Amino acid sequence: MTAPPTGGTRAADAPISWPVWRLALVMAFGAFMSQLDTSVVNVGLGTIATDLGAGLGDAQWVANGYLIALGLSLPACGWLVRRYGAGPVWLASLGGFTLTSGLCALAGDIGWLVAFRVAQGLTAGLLLPAGQTVLGQAVGAHRLGRVMATLGIAVTLAPALGPALGGVLLHLGPWPWLFLVNLPLGALALYLGVRHVPRDRPAVRPASLDWPGLLLVAAGVPLLIYGLSAWGARGVSSGGSGSGFGGALGPVAAGALALAAFARHARRTAHPVLDLRLFANPAYAAATATAALTGAAMFGATLLFPLYFQLGRDTGVTGTGLALIPLGLGTALLLPVSGRLVDRFGGGIVSVYGGLAAVATTVPFALLRMDMNPAVVEGLLLLRGMALALAVTPAGIAAYQAVAPEQLADATTQVNILQRLGGALGGTVFAVVLTARLPLGVEGAFHTAFGWLTAASVLSLAGAVWLTAAQRRGRRAEGG
Structure with missing residues (x-):
């Protein structure tokens, strides 16, 4: 399969029925919850450490444990969907996410909180790829852009709103409210999911789970994410001296070796946990590579822009969260247009125009003074958010359109893994570059970091x- 033909076709322009839109909104609800949770909780790590009598380093594992667990569960998603169906996997993961949110709120010490956060991350890692598979199976390749854009709105708005919401919750109540907010949202999403999410089980049972492959990927992905994140964080704490890499080298090397061993294993296994044969499809290979690169640029920037406001413009945490809302808002506003364009013209050409706009809206931050007019900064962030709507989401959609329906579960899993790895790499590079230049001056450091972006x-x-x-x-x- 390939992307939709250039120009409007009847399939690409065909209306989408209300039941499909309703299903997309339900899937977006779950994606919004899992993405929101990360940024909301990160705001409260200092408060959690103080209230539970823990050090900030221990409290950081509340965030790190969640991210590592996301990487642990992602590789199993494809097999679980093939075994039980995308709808049942999505419902089970949403129920688990809601339950573990309540357990996190009840944790009496930092050890239990980290343990419950790991359990929460294991369930959250399945929500987005399972939801994408549900939608892909419901709508078909040539109308996939419009409904996937609905998920994209949730995924981009949640990190933008999270810091501000976390600040409000901490202002109104104690830290358990950072987790309790998920309970009514989860209950509503479960109610809607039970009513509207299809629970058809696959007609053909898959081969038994590839345990050696799962263990290799489930070790390699979290180790790489953790090692890269630790490198960036230790680079910051070491003032950019570069000494932060020593402690991260082991996890990075071990993760890379585990993934290389899996690639070798997958070539010799009839039914690997992740089907790497999809990369033989040139359109799929190009789309996943683009998704990983856009992940590095987009998610890496989520580290850079908060520091830009806090260090460069002396803005508080809550103010920073509010200042970043235009970035997510711009993406959310343009994603419906982006999805329609992908259905009509294909994800590649839409990503090209989005990439050009992303470059154009990043260059000013690398050249202009730090004290530029706040209205100019907010306007640039709004435009950059719109550019990301055209640059990031279409690449992932193009990957899903390039595969057959029975391969969709593997495709959604692989794209999500590569985007997370790209994001971790981007965040690390920008953190190390920024901290290496900070001793020479804040403005010059940010100009250099934005040059790398x-x-x-x-x-x-x-x-x-x-x-x-x-x-x-x-x-x-195909035409020839």
Whole structure:
């Protein structure tokens, strides 16, 4: 399969029924909860450490444990969907996420809180790829852009709103409210899910679970994410001296070796836990590479922009959260348009124009003074958010459109893994570059860091050009 043909087709323009839109909204509800939880809880780590009598380093594992657990559960999602069906997996993970949110609120010490956060992360890691699979199976490839954009709105708005919501919750009550807020949301999502999410089980039972492959991927992905994140964090604490890499080298090397061992294992296994044969499809390979590159540029920037406001513009935590809302708002506003464009013209060409806009809206931060007018800053963030709607989401959609329906569970899992790895790498690079330059001056440090972000955006643009070429070759091959 390839992307939709260039120009409007009857399939791409066909209306989408209300039951499908309703299903997309339910899936978006679950994605919003899991994405919101990360940024809301991170705001309260200092308060949690104080109230539970723990050090800030111990409290940091409340965040790290969650992220590592996300990487642990992701590799199993494809097999679980093939075994039990996408709808049942989504409902079970949502129920588990809601239950563990309540357990986190009841934790009496930091050890129990970290343990419950790990359990919460294991369930949250399944929500987004299982939800994407549900939607892909419901709508079909040529209308996938419009409904996937609904999920994209939830995924981009949640991190933007999270810091501000976390600050409000901590102002109104104690830290358990950071988790209790998930209970009414989860109950409502479960009610809607039980009513509207299809629970069809696959007609053909999959092969037995590839345990050796699962263990290799489930070890490699979290180790890489943790090692890269630790490198960035220790680079900050060491003042950018570079000494922070020593403690992160072991996890990074072990994670890379585990994933290399899995790639070797997958070639020799009839039914690996992740089907790497999908990468033989040029359009899929280009789309996933572009998704990883855009993940590095987008998620890495989520580290850079808060520091820009806090260190460069002397803005508090709550003020920073409010100042970043235009970034998520711009993405949310344009995603419906982005999805329709993907259905009509294909994800590659849409990502190209989005990549150009992302570069254009990043360059000013690398050149202009730190004390530029706040209205100019907010306007640039709004425009950059719109650019990301055209650059990031279309690449993932193009990957899903490039595979057959029975391969969708593997595709959603692989794209999510690569985006998380790309995001961890981007965050690390920008953190190390920034802290290495800070002793020489704040403004110069941020100019350099945003220069690197511009370079990452250019790499994402190159990936989008590659994807466009691969899609065009695929259409010519089908036509010829």
